[in-house]
Amino acid sequence: xxxxxxxxxxxxxxxxxxxxxxxxxxxxxxxxxxxxxxxxxxxxxxxxxxxxxxxxxxxxxxxxxxxxxxxxxxxxxxxxxxxxxxxxxxxxxxxxxxxxxxxxxxxxxxxxxxxxxxxxxxxxxxxxxxxxxxxxxxxxxxxxxxxxxxxxxxxxxxxxxxxxxxxxxxxxxxxxxxxxxxxxxxxxxxxxxxxxxxxxxxxxxxxxxxxxxxxx
Amino acid sequence: xxxxxxxxxxxxxxxxxxxxxxxxxxxxxxxxxxxxxxxxxxxxxxxxxxxxxxxxxxxxxxxxxxxxxxxxxxxxxxxxxxxxxxxxxxxxxxxxxxxxxxxxxxxxxxxxxxxxxxxxxxxxxxxxxxxxxxxxxxxxxxxxxxxxxxxxxxxxxxxxxxxxxxxxxxxxxxxxxxxxxxxxxxxxxxxxxxxxxxxxxxxxxxxxxxxxxxxxxxxxxxxxxxxxxxxxxxxxxxxxxxxxxxxxxxxxxxxxxxxxxxxxxxxxxxx
Amino acid sequence: xxxxxxxxxxxxxxxxxxxxxxxxxxxxxxxxxxxxxxxxxxxxxxxxxxxxxxxxxxxxxxxxxxxxxxxxxxxxxxxxxxxxxxxxxxxxxxxxxxxxxxxxxxxxxxxxxxxxxxxxxxxxxxxxxxxxxxxxxxxxxxxxxxxxxxxxxxxxxxxxxxxxxxxxxxxxxxxxxxxxxxxxxxxxxxxxxxxxxxxxxxxxxxxxxxxxxxxxxxxxxxxxxxxxxxxxxxxxxxxxxxxxxxxxxxxxxxxxxxxxxxxxxxxxxxxxxxxxxxxxxxxxxxxxxxxxxxxxxxxxxxxxxxxxxxxxxxxxxxxxxxxxxxxxxxxxxxxxxxxxxxxxxxxxxxxxxxxxxxxxxxxxxxxxxxxxxxxxxxx
Numbered sequence: 113x114x115x116x117x118x119x120x121x122x123x124x125x126x127x128x129x130x131x132x133x134x135x136x137x138x139x140x141x142x143x144x145x146x147x148x149x150x151x152x153x154x155x156x157x158x159x160x161x162x163x164x165x166x167x168x169x170x171x172x173x174x175x176x177x178x179x180x181x182x183x184x185x186x187x188x189x190x191x192x193x194x195x196x197x198x199x200x201x202x203x204x205x206x207x208x209x210x211x212x213x214x215x216x217x218x219x220x221x222x223x224x225x226x227x228x229x230x231x232x233x234x235x236x237x238x239x240x241x242x243x244x245x246x247x248x249x250x251x252x253x254x255x256x257x258x259x260x261x262x263x264x265x266x267x268x269x270x271x272x273x274x275x276x277x278x279x280x281x282x283x284x285x286x287x288x289x290x291x292x293x294x295x296x297x298x299x300x301x302x303x304x305x306x307x308x309x310x311x312x313x314x315x316x317x318x319x320x321x322x323x324x325x326x327x328x
Numbered sequence: 329x330x331x332x333x334x335x336x337x338x339x340x341x342x343x344x345x346x347x348x349x350x351x352x353x354x355x356x357x358x359x360x361x362x363x364x365x366x367x368x369x370x371x372x373x374x375x376x377x378x379x380x381x382x383x384x385x386x387x388x389x390x391x392x393x394x395x396x397x398x399x400x401x402x403x404x405x406x407x408x409x410x411x412x413x414x415x416x417x418x419x420x421x422x423x424x425x426x427x428x429x430x431x432x433x434x435x436x437x438x439x440x441x442x443x444x445x446x447x448x449x450x451x452x453x454x455x456x457x458x459x460x461x462x463x464x465x466x467x468x469x470x471x472x473x474x475x476x477x478x479x480x481x482x483x484x485x486x487x488x489x490x491x492x493x494x495x496x497x498x499x500x501x502x503x504x505x506x507x508x509x510x511x512x513x514x515x516x517x518x519x520x521x522x523x524x525x526x527x528x529x530x531x532x533x534x535x536x537x538x539x540x541x542x543x544x545x546x547x548x549x550x551x552x553x554x555x556x557x558x559x560x561x562x563x564x565x566x567x568x569x570x571x572x573x574x575x576x577x578x579x580x581x582x583x584x585x586x587x588x589x590x591x592x593x594x595x596x597x598x599x
Numbered sequence: 600x601x602x603x604x605x606x607x608x609x610x611x612x613x614x615x616x617x618x619x620x621x622x623x624x625x626x627x628x629x630x631x632x633x634x635x636x637x638x639x640x641x642x643x644x645x646x647x648x649x650x651x652x653x654x655x656x657x658x659x660x661x662x663x664x665x666x667x668x669x670x671x672x673x674x675x676x677x678x679x680x681x682x683x684x685x686x687x688x689x690x691x692x693x694x695x696x697x698x699x700x701x702x703x704x705x706x707x708x709x710x711x712x713x714x715x716x717x718x719x720x721x722x723x724x725x726x727x728x729x730x731x732x733x734x735x736x737x738x739x740x741x742x743x744x745x746x747x748x749x750x751x752x753x754x755x756x757x758x759x760x761x762x763x764x765x766x767x768x769x770x771x772x773x774x775x776x777x778x779x780x781x782x783x784x785x786x787x788x789x790x791x792x793x794x795x796x797x798x799x800x801x802x803x804x805x806x807x808x809x810x811x812x813x814x815x816x817x818x819x820x821x822x823x824x825x826x827x828x829x830x831x832x833x834x835x836x837x838x839x840x841x842x843x844x845x846x847x848x849x850x851x852x853x854x855x856x857x858x859x860x861x862x863x864x865x866x867x868x869x870x871x872x873x874x875x876x877x878x879x880x881x882x883x884x885x886x887x888x889x890x891x892x893x894x895x896x897x898x899x900x901x902x903x904x905x906x907x908x909x910x911x912x913x914x915x916x917x918x919x920x921x922x923x924x925x926x927x928x929x930x931x932x933x934x935x936x937x938x939x940x941x942x943x944x945x946x947x948x949x950x951x952x953x954x955x956x957x958x959x960x961x962x963x964x965x966x967x968x969x970x971x972x973x974x975x976x977x978x
Contacts, residue, residue: 130734134727137720138638138690145458151789152455154822162821162851169850179869203425204475212426216855217391223857224392227529227883228576230890231911232345233338236583238914240591250588254581260528260551262359263574279362286364294535297906300922301536302952304904306737307926308791310945313741315794319937322801322929323794323830338894392857392883423855465640465686488674493686504785504856504882529883533907 119318126316167191252288259285333590341583348579352572359571366538367555370499370523370545374404377496379412382489384498386510387419387428393503393527398431399553399566400525401501405435407560409446414485416495418450418471420459420506425452429475444474444483451475456506457513464492464518492520497544501525507534511542525552623654623708626698631713634684636727639720641686644696646710648681654702660685661697665715675701693717729977736951741944748940756939761900761918762931765799768874768898769806777873778813779803782863782888784879784903785856788822791926792904796878797823797830798929799902803876804834808843816849817866819859824851860884864891877901877916878925881908889915902928 125147132144170184197208241247258264264281277283314320363371377383385404389397408415417428432449441447450471453459462470467489468480480486488494498520500507507524514520521544526534528549537543547556550573553566626646634641649655658676660683661669672685688694693715700708748754772779781800786793800816807814814831818824828849835844852862864887867875875892877885877899885901885908892899893915901912902920913919920928923945930938959970 134724134731135722136636136638136724137722138640139720141638145461148455148458152458155454158821158825162818162824165824166851169847172847204429209426209430212391213430216423217394219861220391220855220857221395223861223887224395224883226887228349229342229345230886230915232576232580232583233341234886234890234911234914235580236336236341236587239584239587241588242591250584254584257577257581260549261570261574261577262361262554263578265362266359282362282364289532289535290539293532294539297532298536300906300909303923303949304906304926306945306948306952307795307923308904309734309737309948310741310941311791311795311798311926313738314938314941317742317745319745319941320798320929322798322933323826324801324833390856491686493684494674505880527883530907533905 115321115324118324119321123316123318126312163191252292255281256285256288259283259288330590330594333586334594336583336587344579344583345576348575349572352575356568357571358567359574361554361558361567361570363555363559364548364552366543366546366548367552367559368545370547371407371556371559373497373521373523373544374407374411374413377411377413380414381496382414382416382485382494383408384416384418384495385428386498386500386502386506387417387424387431388421388500388502388504388506389427389527390421390423390503391427394427395565395569396527396550396553397501397503397525398427399550399564399569400547400556401428401431402435402564403553403556403560403562403566404499404525405432405441405447406439406562409435409439409441410560412446413496414445415441415447416450416486416489417447419452420456420509421504422452422454425475443476444478445485448480448483448485449475457509460510460513461517464514464520466491492518495520497521497523499523499525503527503530505533507543508537511537515542523547623700623702623706624649625708626658626700626710629696629698629710629713631694631696631716633716633719636721636724637718639690639718640688641684642688642694642696642716642718643682643684644698644713645682646698649678649700653700655700656703657701658683659699659701659707661699661709663695663697663712665693665695669697688718690718726977729973737944737948740947740951741941744942744944744947745937745940748936748943751936754936754939754943756927756931756942759920759924759927759931761902761920761924762928764898764900764918765803765932766806768876768900769803769810769812771898772873773810773812775873778815778870779807779874779876780863780866780870780872780892780897781814781816781876782878783816783818783823783827784877784881784905785819785859785884786823786880787820788826790880792878792880793820793823795904795925795928796902797827799876799878799925799932800827801830801834802929802932804831805838808835808838808840811840811843813845814848815866815870815872817852817859817863818850819852819854819856821851821854824849856882856884857887860887863888867891867895867897871895872897875899877903877912878920878928879903881905881912886911886915892916 129144129147132140170187173181173184193211197205197211201208203209239250239253241250258267259281265279268281269278272280311320315323374383385401387401405415417432419425419428429449432447435441436443436447451474453470459470471480473479474483492514498510498514500510500522502524503526507526510522515522522542523545524534524543525547526549531548534543534546538546547553550566550569554570557563557566626649629644629646631642631644633639634643644660655678657678658680660672660676662672662685663669672687673683676683685694695715696713698710769779781803783793783796783800804814816827816831818827828846831849832844832846835841853859868891875897877888878901881903882905885903889899889901889912899916900918901916902925903909903912904922904925906922909919909921927942930942955970962968962970
């Protein structure tokens with residue numbers, strides 16, 4: 113019974129939600145909206161549970177004095193500060209805005225900027241012309257990298273000024289993005305879409321049960 | 329020596345990248361920027377909107393992506409205000425609220441645009457597709473007030489705007505998959521014209537929509553922002569940053585070339 | 600005397616409006632009908648396009664509710680318009696419409712009033728018939744394949760190195776006495792990639808339960824965390840190892856993209872897991888996670904349907920499941936015939952699409968475009 117109820121619910125709601133896509137009638141559409149709103153209602157409850165779980169994890173860390181336990185206090189300070197200012201005064205409050213602009217913005221931007229460093233090290237490690245395919249990939253990557261920044265066209269227009277094609281680096285980059293890139297992506301997208309449909313059928317029919325922890 | 333060139337310590341690479349960013353920042357250089365077709369398309373589309381028209385500008389991004397997306401938003405707003413096109417700002421991403429409100433204030437100080445007449449910022453509502461679908465029928469069913477709490481019925485520029493039928497274009501500035509949600513629900517179901525400005529890492533994700541015409545234009549990453557600044561003839565941070573990025577790209581290309589030369593020499597020797 | 604003056608004034612007004620509207624003909628063939636394939640909340644008004652030299656600069660739509668007066672609706676439409684969808688109707692009421700042509704000098708001329716029309720909600724979207732047929736055909740292909748697999752027919756499935764490596768990664772972590780880190784990405788619980796990732800996690804959890812290898816799952820979405828806790832717990836119970844399950848190892852980190860990346864990176868650097876699974880939806884944080892994992896020497900198995908992140912994951916991870924491979928993982932790992940059967944059905948679907956593309960290209964080259972037209976009509 114513990115297994116059957118979720119499987120029946122999954123089947124019924126799966127089929128109903130598929131059919132609402134093909135029935136434009138207001139009854140069907142309001143049912144669709146209603147079910148989507150249930151998800152919205154579930155979300156805050158789940159958020160409360162998760163926040164409790166997060167707090168419990170860090171309380172345990174402090175209690176057990178696990179490695180770097182002192183950092184757990186930072187979590188509580190951060191949560192308290194934003195809640196105390198954000199909940200009663202709203203995000204328009206100047207202190208909240210100040211904290212956002214001077215704490216969250218630089219921290220998030222720093223994490224994102226790490227990408228530049230990691231891309232450089234990963235590209236250096238990965239782009240080796242070991243085989244013909246790898247060489248093609250390497251050449252394509254170099255063209256796109258050059259074509260994406262003004263220096264690519266600058267170099268082309270200076271070195272190959274005698275050729276009739278102006279701004280050819282960015283032109284080649286655009287061609288690569290519009291043609292080989294697009295066709296490969298479409299192939300992958302088709303495969304993904306079929307995979308999603310197949311997975312959905314398996315779940316709706318109750319064949320796929322791994323998300324319930326496996327077993328019968 | 330060859331071995332060392334083939335496996336340069338990542339910390340050395342990180343230092344080189346930092347230098348490639350810092351040095352051109354201290355000594356700015358200027359390079360000519362050519363405009364790509366997707367950026368030009370968006371610019372041209374906005375140019376065809378008559379004075380008094382309305383666009384929606386959606387700030388679907390957080391602080392991490394502001395370096396790439398803020399210059400785009402700034403350039404689009406400047407173009408709209410100069411052409412007397414009204415801008416409705418909003419976001420489906422909670423963190424985008426402060427991003428949008430702060431940036432609009434900055435542009436307003438530069439251009440003198442008037443709140444409620446030239447622009448309105450609606451803020452954030454949770455629910456993603458429910459928000460998109462709801463606004464298709466009636467904007468006030470989702471946002472009955474603007475970000476400052478003023479009822480939409482009291483805002484002059486919203487008097488004739490009920491739903492997407494009165495919106496000429498929606499530009500979604502996004503660092504994730506929200507542009508696809510706008511295409512799926514606002515474009516497909518309500519025929520709203522949509523354009524996007526996205527971060528560099530997801531540019532290629534947008535090309536299929538550009539080719540099918542579901543996106544009327546696209547600003548691709550910081551390069552696109554610089555192109556847009558060139559189109560509105562107001563070079564700003566996008567232009568500065570794309571020039572800096574040029575040096576980082578050159579560095580990466582240099583590293584890749586060095587690694588490959590060392591690789592080839594070693595392979596020759598082994599043979 | 601006053602009557603004579605009134606008559607003169609009326610005649611003058613008529614003459615003036617006639618003079619202004621000279622050459623401005625009323626919109627012809629104006630019809631109002633229920634908008635097809637909607638929920639009954641709109642009526643569509645159509646009329647013939649005016650000739651180029653008609654002098655019309657725009658149209659204004661007027662609406663009359665049965666027994667009521669005329670009211671203007673919407674803003675003025677441009678001269679080239681030939682239809683208008685009135686989405687401001689009240690369901691159940693019948694409305695009649697007039698299309699008013701407006702000239703550059705603001706002279707106007709009205710069309711005949713249309714017959715009253717009501718908005719009615721349809722029970723089937725005719726524009727989606729091709730989509731519906733495709734769905735039925737594909738579902739049948741999958742179900743027939745499942746039926747065949749159930750009857751004992753062997754299903755061949757090509758070798759997927761990334762999935763072969765799952766057991767190797769878990770074994771390695773067990774031998775080294777280190778933990779396994781499972782990252783579900785940034786998707787919500789309704790995301791197909793997140794569900795696929797949870798399916799793989801279900802299989803991984805069964806093995807870690809057997810080997811008693813610590814499994815850490817930092818979550819980005821509160822609902823995902825609650826679902827994952829339940830399913831991992833069930834997996835440990837099914838393997839008869841409820842004592843080995845530690846709820847605290849599955850925890851909510853943050854829903855902020857880069858704070859999550861920072862948190863997971865921190866876990867990688869502190870815990871030094873021997874195996875890292877990056878399965879689900881990823882955005883710009885993918886390379887930050889994968890490169891950090893690479894730097895600590897963990898065996899990394901990635902899988903995503905975010906095709907824009909594939910280059911990063913392929914570069915930095917040992918194995919990467921590309922697109923649909925992510926969705927076959929559960930079947931591949933469990934080797935259950937019915938799950939494997941559905942993969943064959945998926946391949947049939949791919950063959951049909953492939954055949955349609957090839958046929959479409961050949962027909963287009965031959966100047967026949969009915970496949971393209973059919974697909975363009977799908978709503």
